Amino acid sequence: MFTLSLLFPLLVAAAPIAQAPEAEPTTDQRCAVSRPPLPAGLTGWSRRAPLAAGTSTRSAPVIVVGHGADLRLAPADQVTPAVTPQREPDTGETAGLALFQVAHPGTYRVALGDAAWIDVVRAGRALTASAHSHGPACTGIRKMVDFRLEPGRYVLQLSGTKAASLPVMIARAPRVAA
Numbered sequence: 001m002f003t004l005s006l007l008f009p010l011l012v013a014a015a016p017i018a019q020a021p022e023a024e025p026t027t028d029q030r031c032a033v034s035r036p037p038l039p040a041g042l043t044g045w046s047r048r049a050p051l052a053a054g055t056s057t058r059s060a061p062v063i064v065v066g067h068g069a070d071l072r073l074a075p076a077d078q079v080t081p082a083v084t085p086q087r088e089p090d091t092g093e094t095a096g097l098a099l100f101q102v103a104h105p106g107t108y109r110v111a112l113g114d115a116a117w118i119d120v121v122r123a124g125r126a127l128t129a130s131a132h133s134h135g136p137a138c139t140g141i142r143k144m145v146d147f148r149l150e151p152g153r154y155v156l157q158l159s160g161t162k163a164a165s166l167p168v169m170i171a172r173a174p175r176v177a178a
Contacts, residue, residue, distance in 0.1 A: 031138035038139055041171040042111055044068045045141060048167055053096020056080040057155055060097040065108070068169040071096055073158065082121040082155040095159040100170050102149045110156065111135060112143045113167030117160035120147045126157075146173050 038045050048068035054060030055074050063069050073094035082097060089095065102108060107130060110118050119126045130148050135141025158166060 034138065036136055036138055039136060039141075040174040041066070041109065042139075042141065042169060044171070045111065045139070045167070045169050048169070050165075051098070053098055053158065053166075055097070057082050057097060057099070060099045060155065063098045063100045063156065063168065063170055065100055065102065065170050065172065068167065069098070070165050071098060071158065071168050072165050073161070073163060076159060079159075081119075081159070082157050083119060083124065083126045085117060085119070085157075085159045087117075087160065089159060092162055093159065094161055094163060095157070096166075097158075098156045098168070099153060100156060101153050102151050104172075105150050106148070106175075107131075107146050107173040108149050109171050109173040110145050110147070111141045111167075111169045111171070112158075113140050114142055114163045115161060116143075116158045116163065116166055118143075118145050119155075119157040119159070120149070121155040121157055122149075122152060140167065 044066050045068045048070045051061050051069040051071055053071040053073050055078050073096040076089035076093045076095040079095040079097065081095070110120065112118065121127070127147050129145045131146040133144045135144055156170065
């Protein structure tokens, strides 16, 4: 017993020092090191132009499919929506409208850089989305919503956000191999 008590301090001193585990890098730290390629069809996301969203369909600017825009939104109470939003806007929320033209039938993707409600409107009615997903990590794309569209003019209606400016892009979705 006496020998063990003398050896114990030596054993403790010789033992490796336990290190605290390294903290996992945050998403921001990972993204600063590595930027993944943008999804197919969304390469225009990194070259967005500033654009003021419309407060009505008459004042709505045109977003060119395949080109990104930073839409400057307006207070929701100053926007006349193309269709009634599915929920009442909260105090301090922003909204805005833009027009876009589809030349060929297919699935088109609306990509946003922040949370917002997306309505794609044609002939006074909101269309049903065909898919929803998050954007790929480290791309700046937060949300992607797909719509099956025919040729024609559409209204993009954004609401339910507090963002003053919202990164937006509309692009033809890549075809999925069968």
